[in-house]
Amino acid sequence: MNAASDAELVAQCREGDQAAWEELVDRYARYVHAIVVRVYRLGPQDAEDVFQEVFARVFERLGTLREVDALRPWIAQTARNCAVDSLRRSGRDVVVEQLPDEEIDDALAKLDEALTVHAALDRLSPECHEILDRFFCRDESYRTIGAGLQLPSGTVASRIARCLARLREVLEPGRNPSATASGEQVGKPR
Amino acid sequence: MTPEERIAELLRELRQPPEGWVDAAKQLPGLRHELETILERIERDERFRELVAADLEAMLRAEGVEPTPVLVAHLRRRLAP
Numbered sequence: 001m002n003a004a005s006d007a008e009l010v011a012q013c014r015e016g017d018q019a020a021w022e023e024l025v026d027r028y029a030r031y032v033h034a035i036v037v038r039v040y041r042l043g044p045q046d047a048e049d050v051f052q053e054v055f056a057r058v059f060e061r062l063g064t065l066r067e068v069d070a071l072r073p074w075i076a077q078t079a080r081n082c083a084v085d086s087l088r089r090s091g092r093d094v095v096v097e098q099l100p101d102e103e104i105d106d107a108l109a110k111l112d113e114a115l116t117v118h119a120a121l122d123r124l125s126p127e128c129h130e131i132l133d134r135f136f137c138r139d140e141s142y143r144t145i146g147a148g149l150q151l152p153s154g155t156v157a158s159r160i161a162r163c164l165a166r167l168r169e170v171l172e173p174g175r176n177p178s179a180t181a182s183g184e185q186v187g188k189p190r
Numbered sequence: 191m192t193p194e195e196r197i198a199e200l201l202r203e204l205r206q207p208p209e210g211w212v213d214a215a216k217q218l219p220g221l222r223h224e225l226e227t228i229l230e231r232i233e234r235d236e237r238f239r240e241l242v243a244a245d246l247e248a249m250l251r252a253e254g255v256e257p258t259p260v261l262v263a264h265l266r267r268r269l270a271p
Contacts, residue, residue: 018219018220021218021219022216025212026212029211030204030206030207031204032207033204033205033206033207033211034204034205037205048208049267051207051211051215052211052214052215052263052264052267053267055215055218056264056267056268059218059222111203111204114201114204115204117201118201121201132201133201133206136198136201136202137201137202137205138206164194164197167197168194172193
């Protein structure tokens with residue numbers, strides 16, 4: 001089943017569809033988290049407050065979003081505003097001034113790219129999706145993944161490499177698969 | 191950096207936030223009515239406002255509203271100066 005587009009999700013949320021709202025949160029939770037934690041480097045308590053504030057604003061103002069295809073940049077801007085407000089509230093205006101706009105823009109562009117890559121995980125097999133998500137996004141060790149998926153640790157490493165190569169094929173559909181890098185060097189044993 | 195390493199680097203950018211944060215955000219639609227009702231009362235009733243400021247959870251219980259962590263967190267955020 002194909003995932004709903006952002007525009008479809010927005011339309012469903014506006015009709016009060018709880019499942020659509022949950023999907024929207026799932027789709028953008030990591031993105032918002034990365035903006036507040038990685039780009040603005042807020043501490044855990046402030047980060048949680050800002051995270052909730054962003055989704056509260058998105059929920060309350062979804063009806064005002066004019067271009068429903070612009071959900072991603074709108075959420076990014078909302079997260080940016082909320083993070084800056086939080087830094088100012090805590091008296092860290094200096095930190096805000098020391099964050100050059102260009103640096104923030106570059107960091108957000110990288111997160112946009114990361115979101116596209118992450119969304120492509122949905123087009124892999126559930127097994128590949130899970131192993132890549134556990135290793136790269138949840139920081140689980142080979143041992144933990146092996147125990148969770150009932151695989152020997154050595155198999156975990158090779159499977160991650162194979163799944164990463166498949167993800168590359170999904171992202172670059174016109175590419176010659178024979179040119180696939182082995183990917184064996186990705187990820188060090190933990 | 192190989193293309194696979196670049197993909198790995200990008201995957202690492204989007205870590206999973208704590209499940210509790212995500213669950214709280216998902217519960218927002220269901221909380222909307224309770225939140226708005228309480229906030230409206232706080233706005234028009236000074237005594238209620240003082241009691242809420244003194245002990246939010248106890249006040250919610252007295253009003254017959256279960257002070258779930260998510261509701262309390264959202265209310266605190268909305269009431270923050």
